[in-house]
Amino acid sequence: MDNAGTILIVDDIPDNLKVLGEMLELAGFDVRPALSGEIALRAVEASAPDLILLDIQMPGIDGYETIRRLKANEMTRNIPVIFVSAAQDVEYKVRAFEAGGVDYVVKPFQEKEVLARVRAHLQLSKLEYLKREISERKRAEEAMRESEARLRAVSDNLPESMIYQLIREPDGKMRFEYVSAGVERLHGVCADAVLRDPAVLYGQIFEEDAPALAAAEDASFNSMGTFNVVLRRRLPNGEVRWSQFFSQPRRLPGGRMTWDGIEIDITERKRAEEEQEKLQAQFNQAQKMESVGRLAGGVAHDFNNMLGVILGYVDLCMSQTDSAQPIYASLEEIHKAAKHSVELTRQLLVFARKEAVAPKVLDLNETVSSMLKMLQRMIGEDIRLEWKPDASLWPVKVDPSQIDQILANLCVNARDAIADVGKVIIETGNCTFDEGYCANQTAFVPGEYVRLAVSDDGLGMDKETQAQIFEPFFTTKGVGEGTGLGLATVYGAVRQNRGFVNVDSEPGLGTTFSIYLPRYAGDAVQTPAASAAEPATRG
Numbered sequence: 108m109d110n111a112g113t114i115l116i117v118d119d120i121p122d123n124l125k126v127l128g129e130m131l132e133l134a135g136f137d138v139r140p141a142l143s144g145e146i147a148l149r150a151v152e153a154s155a156p157d158l159i160l161l162d163i164q165m166p167g168i169d170g171y172e173t174i175r176r177l178k179a180n181e182m183t184r185n186i187p188v189i190f191v192s193a194a195q196d197v198e199y200k201v202r203a204f205e206a207g208g209v210d211y212v213v214k215p216f217q218e219k220e221v222l223a224r225v226r227a228h229l230q231l232s233k234l235e236y237l238k239r240e241i242s243e244r245k246r247a248e249e250a251m252r253e254s255e256a257r258l259r260a261v262s263d264n265l266p267e268s269m270i271y272q273l274i275r276e277p278d279g280k281m282r283f284e285y286v287s288a289g290v291e292r293l294h295g296v297c298a299d300a301v302l303r304d305p306a307v308l309y310g311q312i313f314e315e316d317a318p319a320l321a322a323a324e325d326a327s328f329n330s331m332g333t334f335n336v337v338l339r340r341r342l343p344n345g346e347v348r349w350s351q352f353f354s355q356p357r358r359l360p361g362g363r364m365t366w367d368g369i370e371i372d373i374t375e376r377k378r379a380e381e382e383q384e385k386l387q388a389q390f391n392q393a394q395k396m397e398s399v400g401r402l403a404g405g406v407a408h409d410f411n412n413m414l415g416v417i418l419g420y421v422d423l424c425m426s427q428t429d430s431a432q433p434i435y436a437s438l439e440e441i442h443k444a445a446k447h448s449v450e451l452t453r454q455l456l457v458f459a460r461k462e463a464v465a466p467k468v469l470d471l472n473e474t475v476s477s478m479l480k481m482l483q484r485m486i487g488e489d490i491r492l493e494w495k496p497d498a499s500l501w502p503v504k505v506d507p508s509q510i511d512q513i514l515a516n517l518c519v520n521a522r523d524a525i526a527d528v529g530k531v532i533i534e535t536g537n538c539t540f541d542e543g544y545c546a547n548q549t550a551f552v553p554g555e556y557v558r559l560a561v562s563d564d565g566l567g568m569d570k571e572t573q574a575q576i577f578e579p580f581f582t583t584k585g586v587g588e589g590t591g592l593g594l595a596t597v598y599g600a601v602r603q604n605r606g607f608v609n610v611d612s613e614p615g616l617g618t619t620f621s622i623y624l625p626r627y628a629g630d631a632v633q634t635p636a637a638s639a640a641e642p643a644t645r646g
Contacts, residue, residue, distance in 0.1 A: 111135040112229050115156035117147040119165040144173035163192040178207045187228045204333050267372040269293050277362035295342045311340040327356050349377040417445045466504045472496040474510050486522040495534035501626040503557050509600040516597050517561040517620050524565030532562040555626040562619040568612040
């Protein structure tokens with residue numbers, strides 16, 4: 108592979124030098140490492156590289172001082188410097204560009220992004236060199252034409268990029284003096300149309316992004332600093348893409364000004380960043396729920412022990428008190444309250460996955476069918492209950508009482524979400540998740556699952572509410588109308604059976620809770636009917 112250019116990498120960490128060096132060498136670049144700013148300055152004096160990748164925080168002279176000395180030297184001031192740093196604060200980036208850096212890459216970096224930026228800035232550097240060469244050969248008209256041809260060949264073939272020269276007239280009007288062929292790939296319009304009317308490109312920018320563009324142009328015009336801005340654009344076919352613009356301003360005779368720059372399509376990078384943020388949010392939520400579950404389990408366990416003592420003493424007092432005495436009614440109320448508290452702690456233990464369960468191989472359709480009458484009474488006559496079973500449903504292994512809990516809590520929530528009349532749909536089905544799908548879902552595990560879904564056409568929920576619904580004691584109901592443990596119990600029961608829950612809801616469009624339970628891989632075993640209980644032994 109031909110040498111694509113010489114790159115000097117400056118970093119005080121050998122592993123960083125090795126990773127960047129191997130990546131660039133595979134791409135065809137001649138790589139030179141330097142472990143400090145002092146070594147880098149001596150290396151540049153001996154042989155100037157085409158581009159420098161410079162770390163900021165280093166012992167001795169840091170990256171800012173290194174670039175300052177490079178820019179102060181007539182022989183090295185034009186070498187493009189890309190800062191590569193783990194510092195993400197805006198202050199670091201602003202200072203880097205003010206010092207003369209042409210770009211800023213944040214560690215950990217993406218290989219494609221680094222290579223694209225290196226190639227783009229090498230091409231920009233070559234373009235600047237070509238322009239200087241052209242100006243020096245004004246008398247040689249043939250040489251100038253050849254240089255222009257070389258310039259267009261380079262700029263027109265930059266991947267996912269467009270080279271441009273933008274002129275600002277003394278009256279503030281903007282026009283494009285030059286755009287490369289990449290304008291068709293990036294914007295879906297021809298270069299001639301852009302040269303005739305800059306509104307062809309400016310019109311693609313989102314209206315809410317226009318103030319940021321104007322502010323960046325004015326700042327670059329007033330300070331003669333590097334123009335660097337990220338904008339969204341809507342193509343003629345309706346597709347939305349992201350672009351990052353880099354350019355360096357120059358003053359021209361007659362009060363005019365030009366920006367020689369490059370536009371790079373960063374849509375894939377933006378999508379990757381958004382996906383990373385989504386995954387991080389899901390991971391944080393999972394961690395939070397796990398922590399809350401451990402806390403809830405510990406509290407419930409200790410509270411249960413105290414409730415056992417309370418119930419024991421109340422039962423003892425009631426056995427020694429005549430039911431006709433007024434205090435007996437008070438003891439009964441204490442007993443009821445303690446029993447209710449036991450139920451609350453049991454739900455907390457389910458959420459924390461610390462309650463003992465007795466899983467059985469079930470046909471979920473039969474289990475749900477046996478509950479339909481009870482569920483219809485629970486949601487009321489004004490709400491229609493629809494049952495949509497999958498005839499070829501796979502078996503699952505789960506405690507039947509947990510299915511009862513899950514359906515009862517979800518149906519009660521569905522009832523409360525419906526203001527007047529409406530419907531609740533319960534359905535079952537089989538589904539399979541592969542690794543590609545599960546990669547974007549933190550709690551999901553590849554495999555075969557049985558889906559149990561409860562949908563309603565009620566009020567729906569916004570994203571903020573959805574983020575909290577499985578937290579213990581979180582409720583949107585009024586005081587005294589709910590404990591906030593219903594969905595926490597559902598979550599705990601599902602996770603206890605190695606399943607997961609998905610919520611799909613929009614305000615005003617209803618809600619669907621989808622429960623996914625692992626398919627039972629063994630032989631299906633019919634659960635025997637429960638025999639009549641033996642009378643309790645007295646005494």
